[in-house]
Amino acid sequence: MSVRISDSTVRRLSLYLRMLRDLRRQGAELVSSRELAERTGATSAQVRKDLSLFGSFGKRGRGYAVGDLTTTLEDILGLSHTWRVGLVGVGKIGAALLGYRDLARRGFEVVAAFDVEPDKIGREMFGVRVAPLADLARVVREERVEIAIVATPPEAAADVAERLAAAGVGAILNFAPTEIHRVGDVPVRTVDVVLELEGLSYLLAGGRRDDVD
Amino acid sequence: MSVRISDSTVRRLSLYLRMLRDLRRQGAELVSSRELAERTGATSAQVRKDLSLFGSFGKRGRGYAVGDLTTTLEDILGLSHTWRVGLVGVGKIGAALLGYRDLARRGFEVVAAFDVEPDKIGREMFGVRVAPLADLARVVREERVEIAIVATPPEAAADVAERLAAAGVGAILNFAPTEIHRVGDVPVRTVDVVLELEGLSYLLAGGRRDDVD
């Protein structure tokens, strides 16, 4: 086993999982690759290929068992356990994330928050006490933070990422509009709203439109 | 011209542009593909290939002129003009986006906002009056909204997207955790924080086995 799984495959697995959970809630028992494809923007062959990279979960002639495939995907994606998340930077975006219920509901619990602003430090926001950035290492260890979200101004982001990695965080989601490269062996993903808007701008400005969704 | 440009290329162009603007501010005149690559996580060959898809902008033996390449990329990405953006859903995420200065600074001005909550309608938030969702079509036309951001609960997102497309919006950025497929010929991009976290979860859960076996 042990093939390298591409980013796009993992992304699609997440989409399949979201749909499977919906189906499970609605009481569906079986789902075909075609149905999974339709509502996730993939093709049925792609769905089958993606799943087959991890094993044979379907029943020929029938489809996939919704319940089983849901837990299988949760296992593959590491979502059987709730992740302990630390949030650095409680500005507009950080605060919105703190208040975003879906995080906890979908397996990511924010257990620590940090900021440098004196009037934010010590305050409790959405059930989490904001700690001073200076205490980052100690609090990350005490709260056993596994994944960190960086929502600081761009000029602070790289330094914060270093310190998070040094404190033992396993992965970083970066919201600052600056590229952070993997710090040591800690993977980093960047979410940049403006980047996404620029992609749309490109299409509107005359870039070929037949290939995005 | 008119080659098909991939999504990843466009994404990298945005990164190059961000770096070029920094360089311009610092007064740099020339930049090499290697320098552009280093700080954007690309390779120098990739930078040259990406740019060469649109023309020959460099000077052999010297590099690229920072100022010229900046405006060239702004043109390619459609950023010579400021886009008029409409925001649907002024909940936590929507409000954070409204207050996010970088949008306007980087060429995307929010000129209209919508919600269904009676206590939000009519209020002015960050300089934009919140209109009732029922007035969507009229306000979109009056304010000449070109790009819309959907930040509604997932169950409302698809319907809102339809109405936006019908009202003449040219592209949609979707923040609701549900897949929206291209509506007619209106491209849609989805940003989903949980999806990104799940990608990291996958890596932490053992998906990383880089080159083991």
Next chain:
DNA sequence: AACTGTGAAAACTTTCACAGCC
């Protein structure tokens, strides 16, 4: 008949490597 699992083919993207220019 319906649908999965999967090799093989096709399409696409990245990297290489070097001619040409400053």
Next chain:
DNA sequence: GGCTGTGAAAGTTTTCACAGTT
């Protein structure tokens, strides 16, 4: 010597198409 521009090669991802299973 340093650097771009680019065909060709290598690598990766998607699609095809069909044997096999219920």
